[in-house]
Amino acid sequence: MRRVIGYLLAATLLGLASCERPAAPSSTPAPTAGSPVKPTPAPSAAKLVVGFSQIGAESAWRSANTASIKDEAARRGVDLKFSDAQGDQENQVRAIRSFIQQRVDAIAFAPKTEDGWQAVLEEAHKAGIPVILTDRLVKVDNPDLYTTFIGSDFVEEGRRAAEWLAKATSGNAVIAELQGTPGSAPAIDRKKGFEAEIAKHPGMSIIKSQSGNFERAKGKEVCEAFLRSPEGPKLTALYAHNDDMALGAIQAIESAGRRPGRDILIVSIDGVRDAFQAMLDGTLNCSVECNPLLGPQLFDTIERVKRGEKVPKHIQTEEGVYDQSRVTAEVVKARRY
Numbered sequence: 001m002r003r004v005i006g007y008l009l010a011a012t013l014l015g016l017a018s019c020e021r022p023a024a025p026s027s028t029p030a031p032t033a034g035s036p037v038k039p040t041p042a043p044s045a046a047k048l049v050v051g052f053s054q055i056g057a058e059s060a061w062r063s064a065n066t067a068s069i070k071d072e073a074a075r076r077g078v079d080l081k082f083s084d085a086q087g088d089q090e091n092q093v094r095a096i097r098s099f100i101q102q103r104v105d106a107i108a109f110a111p112k113t114e115d116g117w118q119a120v121l122e123e124a125h126k127a128g129i130p131v132i133l134t135d136r137l138v139k140v141d142n143p144d145l146y147t148t149f150i151g152s153d154f155v156e157e158g159r160r161a162a163e164w165l166a167k168a169t170s171g172n173a174v175i176a177e178l179q180g181t182p183g184s185a186p187a188i189d190r191k192k193g194f195e196a197e198i199a200k201h202p203g204m205s206i207i208k209s210q211s212g213n214f215e216r217a218k219g220k221e222v223c224e225a226f227l228r229s230p231e232g233p234k235l236t237a238l239y240a241h242n243d244d245m246a247l248g249a250i251q252a253i254e255s256a257g258r259r260p261g262r263d264i265l266i267v268s269i270d271g272v273r274d275a276f277q278a279m280l281d282g283t284l285n286c287s288v289e290c291n292p293l294l295g296p297q298l299f300d301t302i303e304r305v306k307r308g309e310k311v312p313k314h315i316q317t318e319e320g321v322y323d324q325s326r327v328t329a330e331v332v333k334a335r336r337y
């Protein structure tokens, strides 16, 4: 009876688990954000079973990341057990436990926060199942608990955002900051990188800072509060940890009767298509790219690990910095996410 309940629980937790079964794999280089779609690889015999736990769908970046992983699994004929945690870290832990029970070939996940993974990763390690971190890093006592981390350097992204702003303002800006999800690696590191860079410019300071949880509606709401506060009229720049919050803030700034992109310069991170459109419209000034198209790199890596090859501990993605001077209607149209 307990066993039956266990199976039922596992099935419920996986929710809309997708098990796609078309063509099959080969090793191919990962696309950069603007590169064309690759040809279908040649079929092979072994079918890989991979469990993937996604954080949720809080941003356009996240939706593009999910699509990249599902599309690439389908293209290679990987049996993907996909679980959407709907923004709840506990759901991620439960999904990983369910993947362990099902004895999948590999587990991959985008961890919502840095902490809280030690126990479940020890369980995966004990079961001999390789774990690949995508997008965000975790804090654990023993780095052997995961095989590799595929994702961006968030500190560098924050640093690049500040470097662009310092250049655009000749080192003079009164800044409001919209932070990402509290406790998440991108929120912690993008803040760290930005602050370290503006520290070189005595004329730059952050006077308001609050989390908008990487969500557009929340970014708008928090920015409205910034603008209504006694310090609101002093603001000359906004730094958002992602594009969705910046796009929400643009609406708040317009409603407050100020001109986003002119009265208040806005720099954010991700490089999603809506942000490119906003740069074309002149309301967003700069977006530091963070590539969500991790599917090809993820499955290449899993295949390498299953072949017994050694993979680097950090597989980094290639990214650029875009401002209005680099954005045309063609660039917006060609954007893949």
Ligand code: AHR
Pocket: 058, 059, 060, 061, 062, 135, 136, 186, 214, 241, 242, 243, 244, 269, 270, 290
């Ligand atoms: O971890 C990557 C971040 O998470 C992206 O910048 C953000 O848009 C997403 O929700």
